[in-house]
Amino acid sequence: xxxxxxxxxxxxxxxxxxxxxxxxxxAAAPTxxxxxxxxxxxxxxxxxxxxxxxxxxxxxxxxxxxxxxxxVVEGSCGTPVPVHVERAVRRAxxxxxxxxxxxxxxxxxxxxxxxxxxxxxxxxxxxxxxGVAPEDPAALRxxxxxxxxxxxxxxxxxxxxxxxxxxxxxARPAT
Numbered sequence: 122x123x124x125x126x127x128x129x130x131x132x133x134x135x136x137x138x139x140x141x142x143x144x145x146x147x148a149a150a151p152t153x154x155x156x157x158x159x160x161x162x163x164x165x166x167x168x169x170x171x172x173x174x175x176x177x178x179x180x181x182x183x184x185x186x187x188x189x190x191x192x193v194v195e196g197s198c199g200t201p202v203p204v205h206v207e208r209a210v211r212r213a214x215x216x217x218x219x220x221x222x223x224x225x226x227x228x229x230x231x232x233x234x235x236x237x238x239x240x241x242x243x244x245x246x247x248x249x250x251x252g253v254a255p256e257d258p259a260a261l262r263x264x265x266x267x268x269x270x271x272x273x274x275x276x277x278x279x280x281x282x283x284x285x286x287x288x289x290x291x292a293r294p295a296t
Contacts, residue, residue, distance in 0.1 A: 151256055156190035158255025158264075159197060162248045164214050165280050167268040168261060174213040181209035218281035232274050234295060237287050240274055243267045244284075 153175075160171040175186040175193075182189070182205050189206060196202035202210075247264035254260055268280045275290070277283040 152194050153187060153190045154258070154261070155197075155256040156193040158251045158257070158261055159193060160210075160214070161261065161264050161268075162251035162255065164217055165244065165248055165264070165268060165284065166217050167265045167280065169265075170217050170280070174210070174217050177213035177216065178206070178209040181212060182206055218279060229276075231290065234291060237274065237290055240267065240271050241284075241287050241291075244271055244280075 156175060157168060157171045160166065160174050161168060164171065164174065166174070172186075175189050179186045179189045184206075189210065192202050192206045193210060196207070244264075244267040247260065247267045250257070250260040251264055268283075271283040271287060272278065272280060275283040275286040277286055
């Protein structure tokens with residue numbers, strides 16, 4: 122537990138990928154890493170949430186996360202993804218975008234507009250980088266870090282909610 126006692130420390134993207142890597146054939150790890158990167162860029166989310174998306178989609182179609190990862194990666198190469206797998210991945214991504222509780226207005230001390238712009242720019246850059254090389258460990262770590270920073274900065278539990286809150290904060294007139 123963390124010193125505050127409310128949450129365990131967040132694992133790094135590399136740790137999540139390493140924990141997800143099966144002991145089977147060596148080709149499974151790059152496929153899973155690539156799928157995680159693709160999900161992190163598309164959702165957007167951190168590595169832990171991307172891993173949960175794979176697991177949730179696998180549960181919905183009653184298969185393994187590795188099989189869903191393989192379908193996601195093959196789909197990016199032009200191979201048609203089975204409809205039930207695509208539907209399961211979309212449902213899992215949508216569930217990852219919501220926390221299950223309504224996001225209230227920003228209260229307390231609002232973050233500096235320049236800092237919000239800086240973190241949003243970094244997050245968008247990471248998403249673009251993952252779009253080009255979804256399996257790049259440095260890009261995965263950078264995206265995970267930027268996503269976590271935005272969530273903390275905006276006081277939101279999901280990256281999607283943090284993005285919406287950040288954009289709403291920047292849309293308000295400066296005081």
